[in-house]
Amino acid sequence: xxxxxxxxxxxxxxxxxxxxxxxxxxxxxxxxxxxxxxxxxxxxxxxxxxxxxxxxxxxxxxxxxxxxxxxxxxxxxxxxxxxxxxxxxxxxxxxxxxxxxxxxxxxxxxxxxxxxxxxxxxxxxxxxxxxxxxxxxxxxxxxxxxxxxxxxxxxxxxxxxxxxxxxxxxxxxxxxxxxxxxxxxxxxxxxxxxxxxxxxxxxxx
Ligand code: SF4
Numbered sequence: 001x002x003x004x005x006x007x008x009x010x011x012x013x014x015x016x017x018x019x020x021x022x023x024x025x026x027x028x029x030x031x032x033x034x035x036x037x038x039x040x041x042x043x044x045x046x047x048x049x050x051x052x053x054x055x056x057x058x059x060x061x062x063x064x065x066x067x068x069x070x071x072x073x074x075x076x077x078x079x080x081x082x083x084x085x086x087x088x089x090x091x092x093x094x095x096x097x098x099x100x101x102x103x104x105x106x107x108x109x110x111x112x113x114x115x116x117x118x119x120x121x122x123x124x125x126x127x128x129x130x131x132x133x134x135x136x137x138x139x140x141x142x143x144x145x146x147x148x149x150x151x152x153x154x155x156x157x158x159x160x161x162x163x164x165x166x167x168x169x170x171x172x173x174x175x176x177x178x179x180x181x182x183x184x185x186x187x188x189x190x191x192x193x194x195x196x197x198x199x200x201x202x203x204x205x
Contacts, residue, residue: 004028006143007104009096009114010063011036012048013055014158014165018150019115020061028143031109032056035066035099037075038092038170051164058161066099083173089123092171093130101138111143118147118154121169 006023010016010032023030034052039045049065056063078095082088097114104112114131116122128144135142147154158165168178 001108001110002029003110005109006030006111006113007100007107007109007140008032009100009112009116010034010052010055011096011115011119011170012166013051013053013163014154015115015118016052016055016061017059017157017161018118018147018154019113019145020059022145022147022150023113023143028111031062031064033064033066033100033103035096035103036170037072037095040072040170040172040175044166047164048166055158055161055163058163064103066103085173085177086123086126088171088173090126090130093123093127094134097127097131097134098137101134101140101142104140105138109140111141113143113145115147117145118150120148120151124148 004027006028008016008019008023008030010019016032020030020032032052034049036045036048039048053063053065075092075095079088079091082091093116096116097112100114101112112131112135114127116127117124124146128142131142131144134140155165168175
């Protein structure tokens with residue numbers, strides 16, 4: 001592999017777009033790696049994997065699909081019973097980044113990095129900490145880039161390309177949390193509408 005070779009972990013198709021485009025713009029040779037045993041249930045995993053393949057076709061980048069990716073039991077075991085949002089994410093990042101760096105090492109890539117650095121909803125600093133640790137353990141350099149400023153460009157392009165956009169991060173706990181947040185937002189909207197209605201009624205002659 002060349003001096004500019006990067007093995008890019010991708011969590012899904014939409015999140016891969018900006019990292020691939022901006023790394024290429026800098027002159028890097030990018031190969032993507034889909035390794036996400038955190039995505040449940042299986043049907044959702046298949047959706048996201050297919051979408052990553054579609055994104056790879058559209059942007060014409062090489063994509064490696066991890067054969068053992070759908071191994072929820074192994075992923076859950078590695079969480080060691082930690083369920084709190086944030087804490088469990090650190091374990092989740094570590095698993096995916098370690099697998100990425102080991103695969104990068106096997107194939108002789110100079111750097112590894114991740115599309116998780118594109119998301120505004122992930123714990124950016126924790127991802128960096130875990131990636132640096134993994135780099136120390138494996139000897140593969142971590143290439144840090146902050147892709148978050150391209151958030152809306154990525155959303156617009158993913159819509160243009162017709163890519164599936166998921167509604168929760170990946171694990172079943174995050175699906176439940178996203179449902180609760182949606183319900184809370186809907187309730188707040190209902191409350192605001194009610195207040196407006198009452199205020200209008202008060203001003204009626
Ligand atoms: S919320 Fe996302 S990052 Fe956190 S544990 Fe679940 S899948 Fe992993």
